[in-house]
Amino acid sequence: MSHITIAASSNAFVQLFNKLRDNFTFSKSDAANLGPFSASYSVALHLGGGNIQLNDDDTVEVKHVNIVWDTLKVQVCFNLPGLCIGGWCIIPDPWNGCLVGVPKVCIGGPICVPLDLSGLVSEVNDLKANLKPVYFVDPARLPGESDLDAEFAGHSNKWRIFIDPIFVHIDPINIPATVANLIENIVRDAIESMFPILPHFIVDALLAAIGPILDLVKGLLGIVGDINNWLTDLLMNTFDLLGIIETAIADYFASQTPIYEFEDPYPVLDAASGLIPVKIPIRNLASHVNSKEMIVTADVG
Amino acid sequence: MRTRLKTTLDPNLYTQIGLDSGSLTMLGTIVHQLGEPGEYRGALHYGPDVKGVFTITADSNSPVAQATLDLASVEKSQSGTAAETEKDDCCGDGSKESGGKRYTVNPRGYILFHVASGAGGYYVHLRKIDADVKDKGYDTRTLNNGDVFTAMILRPGTYSVVNALTKARAEAVVHYPRVGEKPYVPPAPVRIECNAKGFEYQGRIELGVGQGLVFQARVPSRIEIRLEKPDDGPPREDRGRTDLRKLKLV
Numbered sequence: 001m002s003h004i005t006i007a008a009s010s011n012a013f014v015q016l017f018n019k020l021r022d023n024f025t026f027s028k029s030d031a032a033n034l035g036p037f038s039a040s041y042s043v044a045l046h047l048g049g050g051n052i053q054l055n056d057d058d059t060v061e062v063k064h065v066n067i068v069w070d071t072l073k074v075q076v077c078f079n080l081p082g083l084c085i086g087g088w089c090i091i092p093d094p095w096n097g098c099l100v101g102v103p104k105v106c107i108g109g110p111i112c113v114p115l116d117l118s119g120l121v122s123e124v125n126d127l128k129a130n131l132k133p134v135y136f137v138d139p140a141r142l143p144g145e146s147d148l149d150a151e152f153a154g155h156s157n158k159w160r161i162f163i164d165p166i167f168v169h170i171d172p173i174n175i176p177a178t179v180a181n182l183i184e185n186i187v188r189d190a191i192e193s194m195f196p197i198l199p200h201f202i203v204d205a206l207l208a209a210i211g212p213i214l215d216l217v218k219g220l221l222g223i224v225g226d227i228n229n230w231l232t233d234l235l236m237n238t239f240d241l242l243g244i245i246e247t248a249i250a251d252y253f254a255s256q257t258p259i260y261e262f263e264d265p266y267p268v269l270d271a272a273s274g275l276i277p278v279k280i281p282i283r284n285l286a287s288h289v290n291s292k293e294m295i296v297t298a299d300v301g
Numbered sequence: 302m303r304t305r306l307k308t309t310l311d312p313n314l315y316t317q318i319g320l321d322s323g324s325l326t327m328l329g330t331i332v333h334q335l336g337e338p339g340e341y342r343g344a345l346h347y348g349p350d351v352k353g354v355f356t357i358t359a360d361s362n363s364p365v366a367q368a369t370l371d372l373a374s375v376e377k378s379q380s381g382t383a384a385e386t387e388k389d390d391c392c393g394d395g396s397k398e399s400g401g402k403r404y405t406v407n408p409r410g411y412i413l414f415h416v417a418s419g420a421g422g423y424y425v426h427l428r429k430i431d432a433d434v435k436d437k438g439y440d441t442r443t444l445n446n447g448d449v450f451t452a453m454i455l456r457p458g459t460y461s462v463v464n465a466l467t468k469a470r471a472e473a474v475v476h477y478p479r480v481g482e483k484p485y486v487p488p489a490p491v492r493i494e495c496n497a498k499g500f501e502y503q504g505r506i507e508l509g510v511g512q513g514l515v516f517q518a519r520v521p522s523r524i525e526i527r528l529e530k531p532d533d534g535p536p537r538e539d540r541g542r543t544d545l546r547k548l549k550l551v
Contacts, residue, residue: 085453085511088490090332091411093366100332100367100411102451102513107310201457202315204478204534205510211484 002297004282008260010054013294016259020163021047021065023257026248030239037078037221039234043241044071047249050124054289058130060163065124067170067245072117074235078220080187082108083209107206113186113217115179115231122173124249131287131294132164132254136261147265148276156265159285160258161296165250172236175228183227184213260296311418315455322450322516322524323442323465325372326421331414331441332449333427335359338408340430343401345375347423353379355401357427359408368406371417372425378402414441444495444518451490452514452524458531462506462514465523469499473506473514473526477534487511495522 008016024047031040050065087104141155150156191206210216214227223230236242265279285298313327320329335341338359345353353375357368379401406412414425428438443466444450454460457477463470471493478485490513494501497520508514516524 083485083487083511085328085455085487086513088513090330090413090449090451090515100413100449102330102413102453103369103415103417105314105327107314109310201477201510201532201534202455204480205455205485208478208480208485208510211481216484 002284002286003300004296004298006296008294008296010292010294013054013060013259013289014052017052017060017062017163020253020257020259021050024249024252026245027071028241028244032239034238037076039074039076039239041075041235041239041241042071042073043069045069045245047124054291054294056291058288058290059166060129060131060289062124062127062129065127067122067124067173069118069120069122069173072120072173073114074117074231075112075114076221076234077110077112078217080108080111080191080210080216080220082106083206084108107202111187111190113183113190115182115186117175117179120173120175123171125169125171127165127168127249127253129163129165129253131259131289132162133285133287133296134160134162134255134258135264135285136160147279147281151263151267151277151279156263158261159264159282159298160261161287162255162258163253165253168246168250170242170246170249172232172242175232177226177228179231180214180227183217187213187217262296262298313418313420317420318456318528319460320452320454320524320526322444322522323424324422325414325416325424325441327416327418328453328455329415330451331425331444332411332451333414333439333441333445334411334447335406335408335427337429341427342430343370344426345372345379345423346426347376352376352423353401356403357412358403358405360405361408363405363407363410365406366410367413368404368410369413369415370402370404370425372414372423373416373419373421375402376423442523444516444522444524446519446521448518448522450516450518450522450524452516452526453487453511454508454514454526455510456528456531457510457534459529461527461529462500463525463527464495464500465525466521467495467497467499469495471500471502471506473508475508475510475512475532477532478510485509487513489513490515492517494519495524496520 025044027044029040029042032038046068048066048068051063053061055061084104084106086102089098089101091100093099136158138150138155138157141150141157192203218227262282265281267277267279269278271277280300282298283301285296287294287296311327317326320326322329322331325331335357338361341357341359343355343357344351355370355375416423425441426438428436432438439445454475457475460473460475461470462473488509491506491508492515494517516522
């Protein structure tokens with residue numbers, strides 16, 4: 001039988017988890033050349049809400065945690081073909097070719113479409129985990145330093161209890177269909193600002209040559225289906241943000257931030273009246289859950 | 302965040318309204334056949350100034366059917382900015398030597414004069430090196446029988462088309478572009494023969510933006526295309542402009 005048994009009610013455990021969840025932040029940016037176009041993104045997110053449940057099979061299950069995308073900026077750049085004039089034959093070859101042709105001139109160029117989708121919310125659909133105690137040796141602790149000196153220096157070793165995910169499932173972000181209008185407006189605005197101080201005949205010629213802007217963009221980027229679904233696929237699968245965020249969440253819970261930690265040796269009495277503090281060493285720490293509480297057991301020695 | 306379409310588009314493409322075969326600009330070309338083998342010396346003129354010289358070898362053994370001469374490049378190569386010159390001289394190699402660029406073409410092939418960039422306004426004088434002193438050579442200000450002048454018009458509106466040498470006249474209308482269900486592609490060029498009777502074309506010439514006009518000279522010609530009445534398209538509330546740049550008429 002263990003020398004020490006500590007329990008935290010499920011309510012207390014939820015409070016501990018909420019604090020842990022609220023401290024999670026993630027940010028990343030990346031760019032890639034994807035053949036006919038290039039794309040880049042910059043994201044920053046935090047977690048909020050959700051339900052946590054303690055199970056009798058020694059697992060913790062977290063559902064429907066919001067992923068709040070504080071920053072979600074995507075930029076897609078491609079070459080707008082525009083209006084091409086010339087290129088036709090002046091004097092045909094009697095054998096079906098062309099002897100003399102007019103040089104071709106195209107009015108177009110590279111264009112970048114920046115999309116700011118910050119504020120969208122997606123979800124950690126399901127996270128199931130065990131509790132995992134890990135002994136932490138403070139790397140700042142000097143060799144030969146006593147436990148007392150380490151405490152005074154703020155380098156005490158610790159027993160840490162982590163939520164160790166068995167699996168993490170997050171839902172892909174649901175980019176609204178209105179992003180298509182946003183893209184259309186940005187491209188049109190870019191073309192209109194190309195000739196800021198001239199009459200609009202060139203702009204209108206260019207818009208006419210492009211035709212329906214969304215059809216053009218979808219054709220250039222090779223999009224089959226809706227542009228919002230394509231954008232979701234670009235972020236979640238091509239850039240693998242889905243996997244990256246799942247890994248970041250799993251890593252955060254499993255090894256970066258414990259849900260609770262105990263100092264070792266554990267302080268029993270503070271220093272007082274010229275006496276040094278009283279501390280007891282802890283070994284064999286174990287942590288479990290059932291549907292009612294979290295139970296931590298340990299031995300002294 | 303405002304996105305701008307970056308482009309290296311030469312503004313002369315849309316600021317120069319109107320064309321003149323005797324003063325080549327970016328939207329016009331002249332096609333000429335040398336006919337006889339030999340060495341030809343060319344001089345690039347801008348008004349009274351000679352901006353550059355070049356040599357064309359009409360070689361009966363040459364497989365080259367088209368030598369493309371970018372007149373802007375010829376001027377640049379002479380003004381010491383050869384690094385800026387473009388290497389688009391198809392078929393004729395346009396190699397540079399003392400005395401200017403050198404091109405080679407079959408005498409039954411064609412020389413295409415065009416202006417790839419800049420304001421242009423050039424004409425060319427070609428003369429066989431060993432020609433008789435009485436032979437004044439060829440001057441692009443007067444298109445010969447067999448020469449072709451091509452023009453493309455971007456500015457919508459009504460244009461007068463005049464052969465300055467025969468006084469033949471025609472009217473061309475470039476329709477304002479409309480955004481449709483399909484992307485607009487300029488239609489095939491309209492071909493017009495310039496003969497002693499005038500322009501061999503029935504009625505008003507109807508064109509789309511950027512559509513080509515091909516004038517085939519059968520008599521000495523100089524084609525001048527001038528904007529008579531611009532078409533600025535339908536009025537739009539979001540397009541009130543008070544700071545329009547004055548357009549340069551050629």
